[in-house]
Amino acid sequence: MRPETRGELLQPNGLRVLAELGILNRLLASGAQVIHTIEFYQRSGDPLGTLDYRLLDPPYDYVVGNRPHRLRQLLLQSLGDTPIWWHAKVEGLQRDGNTWRVAVSTPAGPQQVRSRIVVAADGARSQVRRMLGIRARVRTYRDAYALTIVPRPADFPAVVRQYQGGGTLLGLVPVHPDELYVYWSVPAHRRDEFKGLGSGPLLQALDREDPGLARSLSSLPAVAWTVVVPVRVDAETWVVDGGVLLGDAAHALNPNAAQGTNQALADARALAPVLAAALGKGRVDAASLAPYEHARRALAAGAQRAGEEAARLWTSANPLTAWMAARVIRNLKHHPELARKLVTLTAGLEAAPFTLAERLRLII
Numbered sequence: 001m002r003p004e005t006r007g008e009l010l011q012p013n014g015l016r017v018l019a020e021l022g023i024l025n026r027l028l029a030s031g032a033q034v035i036h037t038i039e040f041y042q043r044s045g046d047p048l049g050t051l052d053y054r055l056l057d058p059p060y061d062y063v064v065g066n067r068p069h070r071l072r073q074l075l076l077q078s079l080g081d082t083p084i085w086w087h088a089k090v091e092g093l094q095r096d097g098n099t100w101r102v103a104v105s106t107p108a109g110p111q112q113v114r115s116r117i118v119v120a121a122d123g124a125r126s127q128v129r130r131m132l133g134i135r136a137r138v139r140t141y142r143d144a145y146a147l148t149i150v151p152r153p154a155d156f157p158a159v160v161r162q163y164q165g166g167g168t169l170l171g172l173v174p175v176h177p178d179e180l181y182v183y184w185s186v187p188a189h190r191r192d193e194f195k196g197l198g199s200g201p202l203l204q205a206l207d208r209e210d211p212g213l214a215r216s217l218s219s220l221p222a223v224a225w226t227v228v229v230p231v232r233v234d235a236e237t238w239v240v241d242g243g244v245l246l247g248d249a250a251h252a253l254n255p256n257a258a259q260g261t262n263q264a265l266a267d268a269r270a271l272a273p274v275l276a277a278a279l280g281k282g283r284v285d286a287a288s289l290a291p292y293e294h295a296r297r298a299l300a301a302g303a304q305r306a307g308e309e310a311a312r313l314w315t316s317a318n319p320l321t322a323w324m325a326a327r328v329i330r331n332l333k334h335h336p337e338l339a340r341k342l343v344t345l346t347a348g349l350e351a352a353p354f355t356l357a358e359r360l361r362l363i364i
């Protein structure tokens with residue numbers, strides 16, 4: 001399995017699922033990092049404030065900095081000897097009574113399988129969703145993200161550091177004792193230019209925002225950036241007769257939420273018992289699968305909303321919005337109950353947005 005040059009944050013809602021699967025401790029043993037706080041800084045390097053996950057009830061009062069391939073390896077191991085067709089692609093679906101005929105292309109040639117249920121977990125631009133006849137609104141976000149992994153300086157603590165202002169956002173996440181994940185929001189017009197720039201722009205930005213870190217990375221070998229343009233997906237339904245959507249195929253969201261993988265894990269956790277019951281009854285129609293969508297849709301929508309709001313605040317070039325964002329973070333320490341609400345939202349444990357009164361209290 002090829003490691004991607006990126007990391008991810010696993011949030012309390014996802015950690016809960018991994019613990020249930022017996023994977024969390026093994027993930028931590030593989031080097032994934034327990035992180036309690038997110039530190040926010042102005043682009044100039046001035047500290048703004050922190051978001052502390054210890055405001056949540058234990059045991060999941062932290063996030064985990066991780067590389068996605070390490071989690072995938074553990075999930076695969078937990079499947080035991082379940083057969084997997086690698087590099088296979090679903091090419092077509094045909095309804096035949098109560099089952100699907102699934103056409104799959106594989107490196108060994110085309111295959112046909114029959115199945116009573118199809119789970120479309122093939123990402124934001126899901127073709128299987130289309131084959132199931134489910135319509136979705138797919139919207140491309142304005143800004144792209146440049147992602148990379150650099151060597152972690154020995155003195156970089158187990159915290160997330162996020163620098164913002166002037167329309168950019170630079171984040172640093174320890175994902176292993178030796179690895180630091182860098183995410184950087186790139187205005188759409190600089191997307192292509194960025195790909196060829198190597199480590200230069202990172203060092204320049206760090207020199208402004210965190211000179212100590214820039215110095216410790218000054219011998220950085222050429223950085224390979226992965227540039228990603230995220231999309232939002234709103235599917236009209238997540239369930240049809242014999243078919244369900246899961247993860248980004250149902251509800252891709254703004255990466256500022258740091259929630260996509262966590263939401264996909266929560267989907268899978270909610271779907272498993274519903275699917276087992278439906279298959280047990282011999283009825284996998286939309287009505288039997290609907291409890292899955294009911295359990296999950298509001299939470300996923302809450303994460304979508306929170307991600308867009310965070311992106312609006314943290315990456316805006318508008319000085320008034322940037323001032324408000326700084327104000328919100330600075331004021332968190334005066335409003336512990338609102339700080340707890342923000343952490344609960346970010347953790348994916350609740351969906352209710354801030355009321356107007358709460359927003360005003362955070363700004364004033």
Ligand SMILES: Cc1cc2nc3c(=O)[nH]c(=O)nc-3n(C[C@H](O)[C@H](O)[C@H](O)COP(=O)(O)OP(=O)(O)OC[C@H]3O[C@@H](n4cnc5c(N)ncnc54)[C@H](O)[C@@H]3O)c2cc1C
Nearest residue numbers: 008009089090122123145230247248255258259260261262
């Ligand atoms: C910049 C950025 C940063 C992010 N950071 C975080 C973070 O910190 N925390 C977090 O939780 N989330 C984060 N996310 C979101 C997260 O990466 C996604 O939400 C998550 O990968 C979605 O998982 P998925 O399984 O639904 O889809 P995907 O990861 O897209 O997987 C879909 C799979 O389906 C396969 N496939 C595609 N077509 C077919 C087909 N026809 N037949 C069979 N298979 C097919 C693909 O090969 C792929 O393996 C981030 C996203 C971005 C863009």
